[in-house]
Amino acid sequence: MPRYLGAKLLQLVLTLAGVAALIFLLLRVLPGDVVEAKYLAEGGNVSEEVLAAERTRLGLDRPTHEQFAEWMGGLVRLELGRSMWTGRPVAEEISSRLAVTMEVAVMATVIAIVIAVPLGIASALAHGSWLDQAIRVLTVAWLSVPAFWLGMLVLLGLLLVFEWGPPIEHISLFEDPLGNLTQLIWPALVVGARMSAMIARMLRSSLLEVLNEDYIRTARSKGVRESTIVARHALGNALLPAVTVVGMEFAFLLGGLVVTEQVFNLNGIGKLLIQAVGQNDFTLIQGLVMLFAVFFVSVNFATDLLYAALDPRVRLR
Amino acid sequence: MEAMAVPFERAARPAGRRGLRWLKGIGRFAREQPLGLASALIILVILFAGVFAVWVAPYDPLATDFAKLLLPPDATHWAGTDEFGRDIFSRLVYGARTALILGICSSLLGGIAGGLLGVTSAYFGGWVDTVLQRFVDILLSLPVIILALIVAAVLGRHEIYGIDANLMFAVAIPYMPKAARVIRAAALTVRTMPYIDAARAAGFSHPRIVLGHMAPNLAAPWLVLVSAFTAQTILLEAALSYLGVGVTDPTPSWGLMLSGVAVQSFSQAPWTVIFPGLAISLTVFAFSLLGDALRDTLDPKFRH
Numbered sequence: 001m002p003r004y005l006g007a008k009l010l011q012l013v014l015t016l017a018g019v020a021a022l023i024f025l026l027l028r029v030l031p032g033d034v035v036e037a038k039y040l041a042e043g044g045n046v047s048e049e050v051l052a053a054e055r056t057r058l059g060l061d062r063p064t065h066e067q068f069a070e071w072m073g074g075l076v077r078l079e080l081g082r083s084m085w086t087g088r089p090v091a092e093e094i095s096s097r098l099a100v101t102m103e104v105a106v107m108a109t110v111i112a113i114v115i116a117v118p119l120g121i122a123s124a125l126a127h128g129s130w131l132d133q134a135i136r137v138l139t140v141a142w143l144s145v146p147a148f149w150l151g152m153l154v155l156l157g158l159l160l161v162f163e164w165g166p167p168i169e170h171i172s173l174f175e176d177p178l179g180n181l182t183q184l185i186w187p188a189l190v191v192g193a194r195m196s197a198m199i200a201r202m203l204r205s206s207l208l209e210v211l212n213e214d215y216i217r218t219a220r221s222k223g224v225r226e227s228t229i230v231a232r233h234a235l236g237n238a239l240l241p242a243v244t245v246v247g248m249e250f251a252f253l254l255g256g257l258v259v260t261e262q263v264f265n266l267n268g269i270g271k272l273l274i275q276a277v278g279q280n281d282f283t284l285i286q287g288l289v290m291l292f293a294v295f296f297v298s299v300n301f302a303t304d305l306l307y308a309a310l311d312p313r314v315r316l317r
Numbered sequence: 318m319e320a321m322a323v324p325f326e327r328a329a330r331p332a333g334r335r336g337l338r339w340l341k342g343i344g345r346f347a348r349e350q351p352l353g354l355a356s357a358l359i360i361l362v363i364l365f366a367g368v369f370a371v372w373v374a375p376y377d378p379l380a381t382d383f384a385k386l387l388l389p390p391d392a393t394h395w396a397g398t399d400e401f402g403r404d405i406f407s408r409l410v411y412g413a414r415t416a417l418i419l420g421i422c423s424s425l426l427g428g429i430a431g432g433l434l435g436v437t438s439a440y441f442g443g444w445v446d447t448v449l450q451r452f453v454d455i456l457l458s459l460p461v462i463i464l465a466l467i468v469a470a471v472l473g474r475h476e477i478y479g480i481d482a483n484l485m486f487a488v489a490i491p492y493m494p495k496a497a498r499v500i501r502a503a504a505l506t507v508r509t510m511p512y513i514d515a516a517r518a519a520g521f522s523h524p525r526i527v528l529g530h531m532a533p534n535l536a537a538p539w540l541v542l543v544s545a546f547t548a549q550t551i552l553l554e555a556a557l558s559y560l561g562v563g564v565t566d567p568t569p570s571w572g573l574m575l576s577g578v579a580v581q582s583f584s585q586a587p588w589t590v591i592f593p594g595l596a597i598s599l600t601v602f603a604f605s606l607l608g609d610a611l612r613d614t615l616d617p618k619f620r621h
Contacts, residue, residue: 010450011454012497014451015454015455015458016458017449017450018451019455019458019459022455022456023467026467026471027467027471030470030471031473070431078565087549105430109349136609137606139596140602140605140606141602143601143605144548144552144597144598144599144601144605145594145601146552146555146556146559146572146594146598146599146601147556147558148559148575149575149590149594149597149598150582151593151595152575152590152594153590153594156584156587158589159584160584160587164407197606208508209477251460252460252461253461255459255460255461255462255463256460256461257557258462258466258560259462259560260558261559262559273463273466274466274560276452277466277467277562285467289459289463292458292459292460292463293458293459296458296459296460297458300458313499
């Protein structure tokens with residue numbers, strides 16, 4: 001086990017270093033920089049000297065490898081630098097927005113699990129029947145609907161039916177929990193519904209696979225009741241792949257929320273990223289991308305550990 | 318050696334039977350997968366609309382008419398008009414062209430690049446495999462839309478015949494590592510087949526074995542993958558266009574038609590929002606179902 005753990009940990013660090021290098025290089029190839037976006041986009045007459053001075057101040061005139069070394073050095077010390085646009089520390093910019101995104105993501109995941117588990121189980125048990133077919137087609141259809149359009153329809157429905165729209169100003173969870181909930185439940189529903197289709201599909205296929213195993217046949221031949229077989233013998237084993245999907249989806253949710261935050265006008269990290277890309281705010285983009293990557297890689301790592309802990313074949317390989 | 322192996326290879330598949338086998342395959346697919354057939358027909362209709370948009374669309378998709386702003390759907394404007402008085406149905410028809418070209422090309426691009434990566438990785442194994450797979454890990458650790466968003470920003474625009482080639486790359490790149498993973502897994506099985514050893518023993522070059530012997534045997538999973546990817550690339554293009562980093566005005570694009578519409582204005586004119594979204598959903602749905610049906614037919618694991 002320690003050997004397996006060490007190998008996985010090394011792989012994790014290497015992947016993150018790779019992401020850091022990739023994103024840094026990609027952004028240096030990008031035409032233009034923050035100085036251009038800030039001063040020239042306003043159409044103002046700014047002299048070359050001012051632009052050059054600004055670039056020197058931000059360190060953008062230094063050779064790429066020096067900038068890279070400095071940024072990587074910061075990463076090792078868990079420092080993300082300062083936003084090139086606002087001058088505030090990147091960590092501060094992100095943490096002020098993270099709460100909204102996390103809240104929606106957690107709510108969406110809960111909603112998704114609540115919808116997906118009964119759907120997935122019903123679909124697998126009724127394998128091949130019209131119910132299974134209907135659930136299958138419905139989940140595919142559900143996954144085909146663009147999240148932003150669904151969000152717009154929800155807003156439209158609320159406005160036309162109840163003549164009510166979610167408040168535009170952000171309401172803090174601690175000041176007004178109910179107000180906060182009425183504001184965030186809609187984006188969470190939109191994202192959660194989509195996620196539930198994904199989880200239901202995964203649960204269906206993993207449950208079907210487990211139900212074909214020999215030990216299930218043994219249980220059946222012993223005369224164990226079907227409901228006991230499913231609840232006691234099959235579900236536990238079938239849940240593991242589904243849990244993986246939940247983990248992965250949750251990690252990707254932070255990214256997937258980019259569009260939904262735009263629709264519902266939520267000031268989360270997705271919106272922050274769009275803004276940072278528009279402003280060529282390199283340090284902020286880098287910080288956000290690292291956050292996404294760290295999140296995803298950690299979830300992945302946790303899943304690997306879980307598998308290894310539960311299945312000795314994995315760690316002995 | 319080579320002279321001996323070649324006729325052997327050809328003899329396995331008589332040329333005349335091959336076309337017949339394909340037809341039979343399609344016939345079986347239609348019988349066993351009614352949903353797949355229906356989705357293929359939907360795709361054909363959308364494809365037809367996109368290709369012959371000039372004749373299908375009743376109006377010029379770009380023509381503005383300020384006397385006809387935000388008209389509800391009626392007999393003359395089937396899907397109503399938008400805030401510039403442009404006919405929404407005509408824009409949807411031309412939007413099909415944009416969505417299909419970008420969607421299909423990017424999924425082919427991602428599928429081919431990723432497929433080659435995967436098959437190379439599996440064939441050589443060892444350190445080549447390790448290096449390539451770590452690279453794939455890096456790309457996979459970022460959410461699809463984030464990667465596409467940044468690549469789109471980095472590449473900027475480069476239009477060829479009104480289609481943004483760089484957008485195609487931006488949409489294709491996030492799918493490349495996914496294709497690499499799936500194809501690698503399938504290729505590892507093919508790698509152990511005796512005919513690969515035979516080809517090695519016959520002294521064929523690596524590229525010849527990889528492209529000529531391994532790749533054709535991976536066509537089935539690849540086709541399934543590309544079909545499923547097309548659904549997702551269409552969705553991704555729509556999302557990017559919605560966010561304002563995808564297709565730009567005046568090119569008609571379904572995602573762009575939904576972009577920048579405020580809630581207040583679309584409650585006044587819901588048709589401007591409903592139809593483009595339906596078009597995206599229907600197309601994506603058709604490609605996903607086709608992918609599922611293809612998988613059920615082609616993947617032996619799912620055939621019972």
